[in-house]
Amino acid sequence: WSPNVNIFRDPRWGRGQETPGEDPLLTSKYAVGYVRGLQDADEPNRLKVAACCKHYTAYDVDNWKGIQRFTFNAQVTKQDMDDTYQPPFKSCVVDGNVASVMCSYNQVNGVPTCADPALLSGTVRADWKLNGYVVSDCDSVDVLFNNQHYTKTPEEAAAKTIIAGLDLNCGSFLGQHTKAAVTGGLLKESDVDKAIANNLATLMRLGFFDGDPSKRAYGSLGPKDVCTQEHQDLARDAARQGVVLLKNNNASLPLSPTDIKSLAVIGPNANVTKTMLGNYEGSPCRYVTPLQGLTAVVPTAVYLPGCLNVACAGNNLQLDAAKQAAAQADATVLVMGTDQSIEREGLDRVDLTLPGQQELLITEVAKAAKGPVVLVIMSGGPFDITFAKNDGSISSIIWVGFPGEKGGAAIADVI
Numbered sequence: 001w002s003p004n005v006n007i008f009r010d011p012r013w014g015r016g017q018e019t020p021g022e023d024p025l026l027t028s029k030y031a032v033g034y035v036r037g038l039q040d041a042d043e044p045n046r047l048k049v050a051a052c053c054k055h056y057t058a059y060d061v062d063n064w065k066g067i068q069r070f071t072f073n074a075q076v077t078k079q080d081m082d083d084t085y086q087p088p089f090k091s092c093v094v095d096g097n098v099a100s101v102m103c104s105y106n107q108v109n110g111v112p113t114c115a116d117p118a119l120l121s122g123t124v125r126a127d128w129k130l131n132g133y134v135v136s137d138c139d140s141v142d143v144l145f146n147n148q149h150y151t152k153t154p155e156e157a158a159a160k161t162i163i164a165g166l167d168l169n170c171g172s173f174l175g176q177h178t179k180a181a182v183t184g185g186l187l188k189e190s191d192v193d194k195a196i197a198n199n200l201a202t203l204m205r206l207g208f209f210d211g212d213p214s215k216r217a218y219g220s221l222g223p224k225d226v227c228t229q230e231h232q233d234l235a236r237d238a239a240r241q242g243v244v245l246l247k248n249n250n251a252s253l254p255l256s257p258t259d260i261k262s263l264a265v266i267g268p269n270a271n272v273t274k275t276m277l278g279n280y281e282g283s284p285c286r287y288v289t290p291l292q293g294l295t296a297v298v299p300t301a302v303y304l305p306g307c308l309n310v311a312c313a314g315n316n317l318q319l320d321a322a323k324q325a326a327a328q329a330d331a332t333v334l335v336m337g338t339d340q341s342i343e344r345e346g347l348d349r350v351d352l353t354l355p356g357q358q359e360l361l362i363t364e365v366a367k368a369a370k371g372p373v374v375l376v377i378m379s380g381g382p383f384d385i386t387f388a389k390n391d392g393s394i395s396s397i398i399w400v401g402f403p404g405e406k407g408g409a410a411i412a413d414v415i
Contacts, residue, residue, distance in 0.1 A: 001052040001102055001135070002280070003034040005088035006059050008381075012349040014062050017278050017380020017402060024084055028091035035096035041217065047099055047205045048218055053092035055104035055137055056113060056124070058085045064348040070147045073107040081108075090128055099132035099202050103166065105140050112144040115157070120165030133167035133198040141166070141173040159186035167195040227285035232406060235285075239403035239410035245396075247388070252372045252395035255331055255415055263301040264329035265291050266322045266365055267336045268310045268358075269378045271303060275310075275339040278380055278402035287405050290335045290376065293412030302329065306365070310339050312356030319361060323368035331371040333415065334362055337378035352384040359387060366393035374415055376400060378407075 004018040005027050020030040031053060038051040058074040058081065061067060076085065092098040101124050103114040113119055114136045124130045144150045145157040158177040161169075169175070181187040203209065213219040225231075245253070269275060271291040277284065295301045302325050308316035326332040336358050343349055353359070366373045372395040375388055380402055388394050403410055 005031045005053050009060050011382045013060050014343045014347045015345050024087040027088040031088045031092045032096040035098045050099035050202050052100035052102050053098050054102035056089050056101050058108050059104040059106050062346050062348050069105045070143045093128040093130050102135050105137050105143050112150055114140045114166050115160045115164050117164040132202050134165055135168040136170050138170040141169050155181040155184055162191050167198040235404050236406035236409050239407045240413050242401055243414045244399040247397040249395045257297050260330045262329045263298040264325040264332040265294055265301050265303045266306045267334045268305050268307045269337050270335035276403055276407040279344050284405035288408040290408040290411050293408035306361045310355055312358045317357045322365050326365045326369040332369045333374045335376045343380050
């Protein structure tokens with residue numbers, strides 16, 4: 001179920017890391033390329049994969065100060081809907097010919113998206129001509145009944161969603177209550193048949209009924225095809241291209257490998273592995289951490305975490321040792337930021353400051369450093385790092401996102 005093409009409108013949203021950003025045009029272009037790359041096969045109307053554009057629509061809050069995605073009602077004007085939230089989904093369907101659209105947990109203007117006939121049967125199916133199926137986010141139908149209390153009975157919830165245009169329920173709710181909705185006269189069998197037909201048609205395009213899948217064009221692909229050198233090189237190149245240069249005083253980057261004989265690598269994200277993947281990750285072939293990437297260039301590099309974890313609470317700050325290492329090194333690289341304990345699905349941030357004592361660690365280490373200081377921010381969402389921009393002791397700043405399994409090598413390449 002990918003790609004996530006929600007608009008990253010509030011930078012504190014925990015799932016922003018899954019999206020390409022806040023720009024509807026950029027997100028629309030990204031969506032089309034992503035979908036076509038997954039789906040397009042050599043034969044017309046065939047699918048390699050059934051991509052799914054999610055979460056439809058106006059979804060950009062998970063859990064912020066007690067406001068939950070399961071009960072959130074997004075109040076959106078028609079202009080804002082047309083200008084901001086809908087363009088990526090329209091591009092998915094109209095230009096990408098996506099095989100699936102996932103409706104979200106939230107309500108839009110008082111109606112759960114998975115029970116809104118105007119959004120599903122009207123816009124997605126009739127206006128945009130979806131050739132595929134509409135699926136609920138997992139347990140969304142259960143949520144609109146048990147959390148939002150949108151209907152009085154589960155049978156009514158089943159009927160409303162299917163009539164609205166829902167074809168597939170991620171979860172068990174429709175399996176438990178659809179038959180009773182039909183026998184109770186709330187739903188016609190023809191409505192159920194229509195939903196089933198949309199699902200089966202997609203399975204046919206995928207070749208599910210064409211015999212031995214290994215005989216199909218892509219049926220022999222397996223793990224051996226994932227971890228090829230070509231694909232690992234691609235992971236490194238993608239991470240390298242994703243790096244954003246935010247500050248580079250006096251052209252201090254790139255550092256000269258011949259001039260840097262000693263290097264201090266400091267920070268709670270300096271030697272991480274899984275953190276680099278973000279959320280909804282695949283199984284990595286082989287990690288290269290920032291420390292490993294930098295050590296490959298400067299074998300004598302000294303590593304100190306500075307904090308035991310990204311929360312960087314006062315009682316796990318290791319400031320003196322970090323300052324001493326920076327004072328003795330020809331250059332210092334600080335790898336800071338977040339991980340899934342700070343921002344993720346189900347967890348939004350409340351502000352844009354770096355966690356805990358990270359700002360103190362950065363400032364004090366930079367002040368003590370003998371040589372140039374490179375600040376690396378590894379995160380899904382943005383941070384207010386005005387303090388670092390204005391600090392003359394910090395020569396360079398780069399943002400690397402969650403750069404994937406070869407992120408450390410890419411960071412070293414850029415530095």
